[in-house]
Amino acid sequence: MQDKLALANKAAWETKAYRAWVQQYGTPDELAIELKREHRHHLRYWLKYIGDPKGKRVINLLGSHGRKAISLALLGAEVTVVDISVENRLYATQTAAAAGVELHYICSDVLSIPDEESLGKYDIVLMEFGILHYFTELNSLFSVVRRRLRDNGRFILTDFHPFARAWLNTNNLKQPTGNYFDDEIREGEVAFAKLLPEEERSDLGKVLVRSWTVGDILTPIGAAGLFIRAFEEIPSPADRRFPEFYTLIADKVGIELSPLYPNGPSE
Numbered sequence: 001m002q003d004k005l006a007l008a009n010k011a012a013w014e015t016k017a018y019r020a021w022v023q024q025y026g027t028p029d030e031l032a033i034e035l036k037r038e039h040r041h042h043l044r045y046w047l048k049y050i051g052d053p054k055g056k057r058v059i060n061l062l063g064s065h066g067r068k069a070i071s072l073a074l075l076g077a078e079v080t081v082v083d084i085s086v087e088n089r090l091y092a093t094q095t096a097a098a099a100g101v102e103l104h105y106i107c108s109d110v111l112s113i114p115d116e117e118s119l120g121k122y123d124i125v126l127m128e129f130g131i132l133h134y135f136t137e138l139n140s141l142f143s144v145v146r147r148r149l150r151d152n153g154r155f156i157l158t159d160f161h162p163f164a165r166a167w168l169n170t171n172n173l174k175q176p177t178g179n180y181f182d183d184e185i186r187e188g189e190v191a192f193a194k195l196l197p198e199e200e201r202s203d204l205g206k207v208l209v210r211s212w213t214v215g216d217i218l219t220p221i222g223a224a225g226l227f228i229r230a231f232e233e234i235p236s237p238a239d240r241r242f243p244e245f246y247t248l249i250a251d252k253v254g255i256e257l258s259p260l261y262p263n264g265p266s267e
Helices: 002-013 017-025 028-042 067-074 086-099 139-148 162-167 191-195 214-223
Strands: 057-061 078-083 104-107 122-128 149-160 185-189 206-210 226-235 243-252
Touching (some): 002 206, 017 028, 017 086, 017 191, 028 067, 028 086, 057 067, 057 139, 067 086, 086 104, 139 214, 149 162, 149 214, 162 214, 214 226, 214 243
Parallel strands (some): 057 078, 057 122, 078 104
Antiparallel strands (some): 149 243, 226 243
């Protein structure tokens, strides 16, 4: 099933993504000017967990248009992006060139990176915003994270909070309309569709996505041997009583874990 999702999502992300980024952020030359001025702002959720990025090796999985990766490169990090979309790669690499930084961009499904071991180890694995829903199971994904981290390397994950997804568009309503435990694979609009004029959206492909609970996310990270250090929940600006997204920090530790279920999961 994961292969089916990957094929559908690659097709969706390679139809007008470049145009959508130009519509939202300007041409690569225009974005490069903005990033050289505001790169620290784009990293505001993570720099306190990274420290000085200069000289650090960072891999940004599902790095999309590259704004975060280029911002890190502007601070002296050696950055690699892995993303499934050729259009994303084109926009990101053109922006990096205009900004005067080097960006290694691999156009690939994260779960099948060509010759993955040749990439070596990284100080930081970064994943951010609207990413986990592209996977039918998370153990394989977090195994990639662990393989690419050096000992004591750090995993930084920021994504939309599962509670916010379940609450959905319920402003001024007394009850949520979503199902927090929904695990069905569903068809939806590609994320950049809203950036395009309405008349250009009809021929866009659909993405296939699956929702996760907080427990669904935390458990496979722990199972991968990553030590969870922080789970920071960021309130919604629309209603600060509820979370909009979260940042999770986990470090790779060199210990062997005992089985979670010593007698098997059915015991």
